[in-house]
Amino acid sequence: MAKTPLRVAVTGAAGQIGYALLFRIANGDMLGKDQPVILQLLEIPDEKAQKALKGVMMEIDDCAFPLLTEMTAHGDPLTAFKDVDYAVLVGARPRGPGMERKDLLEANAQIFTAQGKALDQVASRNVKVLVVGNPANTNAYIAMKSAPSLPAKNFTAMLRLDHNRALSQVAAKTGTAVKDIEKLTVWGNHSPTMYADYRFATVNGKAVKDLINDQEWNANTFLPTVGKRGAAIIEARGLSSAASAANAAIDHIHDWHVGTNGKWTTMGIPSDGSYGIPEGIVFGFPVTTENGEYKIVQGLEIDAFSQERINLTLKELTEEREGVKHLLPA
Numbered sequence: 001m002a003k004t005p006l007r008v009a010v011t012g013a014a015g016q017i018g019y020a021l022l023f024r025i026a027n028g029d030m031l032g033k034d035q036p037v038i039l040q041l042l043e044i045p046d047e048k049a050q051k052a053l054k055g056v057m058m059e060i061d062d063c064a065f066p067l068l069t070e071m072t073a074h075g076d077p078l079t080a081f082k083d084v085d086y087a088v089l090v091g092a093r094p095r096g097p098g099m100e101r102k103d104l105l106e107a108n109a110q111i112f113t114a115q116g117k118a119l120d121q122v123a124s125r126n127v128k129v130l131v132v133g134n135p136a137n138t139n140a141y142i143a144m145k146s147a148p149s150l151p152a153k154n155f156t157a158m159l160r161l162d163h164n165r166a167l168s169q170v171a172a173k174t175g176t177a178v179k180d181i182e183k184l185t186v187w188g189n190h191s192p193t194m195y196a197d198y199r200f201a202t203v204n205g206k207a208v209k210d211l212i213n214d215q216e217w218n219a220n221t222f223l224p225t226v227g228k229r230g231a232a233i234i235e236a237r238g239l240s241s242a243a244s245a246a247n248a249a250i251d252h253i254h255d256w257h258v259g260t261n262g263k264w265t266t267m268g269i270p271s272d273g274s275y276g277i278p279e280g281i282v283f284g285f286p287v288t289t290e291n292g293e294y295k296i297v298q299g300l301e302i303d304a305f306s307q308e309r310i311n312l313t314l315k316e317l318t319e320e321r322e323g324v325k326h327l328l329p330a
């Protein structure tokens with residue numbers, strides 16, 4: 001029997017990431033090749049943005065995707081988020097050259113307060129939310145705090161692009177295939193402070209750490225390369241990453257929805273206190289997923305170097321949280 005369509009809201013639908021994301025959702029890459037979808041697309045209520053959105057929708061129509069059963073355009077989150085099962089919150093101002101993602105905090109915090117409230121009012125009571133717009137972790141925290149009637153655990157931030165970047169770097173360094181690498185993770189904030197950690201990773205059963213065996217490369221090449229990859233792309237393209245970000249969003253929700261069969265991935269999720277991360281802080285953790293739920297991989301040893309890196313990224317997130325406190329309900 002055909003599955004009931006799932007409602008997916010995407011914000012910033014006429015932006016760069018939206019343009020790389022919507023076609024793949026409609027194609028079944030995100031929720032499965034047998035899962036019909038309804039797209040509820042949000043753009044700012046501005047004539048130019050709405051016109052651009054109509055253009056994107058014309059192209060989606062022209063793809064005649066068999067899984068797409070309905071598609072609507074919105075300028076108000078209260079209609080865009082009505083009854084949605086998934087919300088991918090992309091719409092936000094991107095950074096330009098010379099900016100850090102946290103420089104976007106003020107500009108984008110208002111958006112995520114309003115959107116959290118709208119989700120709280122009209123979305124499915126089990127809506128699963130992925131925040132892509134930067135600074136992603138703190139925006140997810142803001143949306144979560146603005147939606148007190150929804151399960152806090154369903155508000156997540158995208159660390160998957162960092163995870164995928166780390167996979168590619170490790171594969172290149174070890175001369176192995178990305179598909180054979182397991183148990184890699186990225187801790188913390190989607191910012192240069194994040195800590196990409198291959199200490200537990202294996203490739204075809206061998207320890208990646210032993211294959212690389214080079215702490216100098218880890219500290220001075222790998223971590224800065226992964227951490228500053230977003231800036232390197234802005235520098236090269238003149239625009240921030242888009243197709244790789246859309247791909248990571250697809251991977252994040254796909255794995256949450258379908259499950260990872262015991263394999264690790266990375267999600268930015270509200271901490272439950274694991275690894276000493278204060279409850280509620282939206283932090284990148286190693287997780288496995290099953291039946292639409294994620295579980296933090298427990299019991300990993302945190303050595304001194306790792307603890308130092310985790311403390312650094314946590315400090316940044318704590319500061320960001322303090323910076324938006326005045327916008328949130330007490």
Ligand SMILES: NC(=O)C1=CN([C@@H]2O[C@H](COP(=O)(O)OP(=O)(O)OC[C@H]3O[C@@H](n4cnc5c(N)ncnc54)[C@H](O)[C@@H]3O)[C@@H](O)[C@H]2O)C=CC1
Pocket residue numbers: 011012013014015016017018042043044049090091092093094095111131132133134135136158159161162190240241242245
């Ligand atoms: N977490 C991650 O790994 C990554 C995050 N990003 C972030 O994703 C965000 C979007 O990036 P792009 O698509 O390149 O930007 P873009 O500027 O091309 O598109 C953003 C779109 O969002 C719309 N928008 C702005 N405010 C909105 C609101 N309140 N409601 C609905 N739509 C709204 C704009 O009109 C625009 O069409 C940026 O914050 C960027 O920094 C980008 C890459 C990776």
Ligand SMILES: O=C([O-])CC(=O)C(=O)O
Pocket residue numbers: 094095101134161229230231233234240241
């Ligand atoms: O760097 C940026 O501003 C866009 C982004 O988050 C990334 O590419 O990781």
